[in-house]
Amino acid sequence: xxxxxxxxxxxxxxxxxxxxxxxxxxxxxxxxxxxxxxxxxxxxxxxxxxxxxxxxxxxxxxxxxxxxxxxxxxxxxxxxxxxxxxxxxxxxxxxxxxxxxxxxxxxxxxxxxxxxxxxxxxxxxxxxxxxxxxxxxxxxxxx
Numbered sequence: 001x002x003x004x005x006x007x008x009x010x011x012x013x014x015x016x017x018x019x020x021x022x023x024x025x026x027x028x029x030x031x032x033x034x035x036x037x038x039x040x041x042x043x044x045x046x047x048x049x050x051x052x053x054x055x056x057x058x059x060x061x062x063x064x065x066x067x068x069x070x071x072x073x074x075x076x077x078x079x080x081x082x083x084x085x086x087x088x089x090x091x092x093x094x095x096x097x098x099x100x101x102x103x104x105x106x107x108x109x110x111x112x113x114x115x116x117x118x119x120x121x122x123x124x125x126x127x128x129x130x131x132x133x134x135x136x137x138x139x140x141x142x143x
Contacts, residue, residue, distance in 0.1 A: 044128035083139025110135030
């Protein structure tokens with residue numbers, strides 16, 4: 001039997017899914033509206049022009065640009081795991097087609113969210129991985 005979801009994980013999941021609905025509708029500003037002005041967002045190396053983003057505005061600009069290139073991009077198949085205190089792993093698939101080429105693509109992303117203030121879900125860092133094992137280990141869990 002699966003362990004009961006903690007209040008912290010439930011609140012994170014609900015907020016993440018609300019943002020994801022906006023992201024899938026193409027509304028990147030709303031999707032990332034709850035991020036703090038300053039944070040560290042480490043993109044997975046599979047993203048075009050992957051780098052470390054250092055503010056909510058940089059995150060929004062990056063994903064708006066990405067959605068211009070892949071206008072039908074969507075995420076799905078979400079999984080959430082609670083890691084070390086203040087840490088959540090969110091895993092999902094990203095799929096879309098290029099605006100110009102029409103070529104489809106899909107990738108798996110696993111994010112480790114580090115949250116300083118669990119009551120207000122204040123994010124300090126998001127680190128992306130391309131596989132579950134690395135994200136789980138980074139969050140202080142074992143498979």
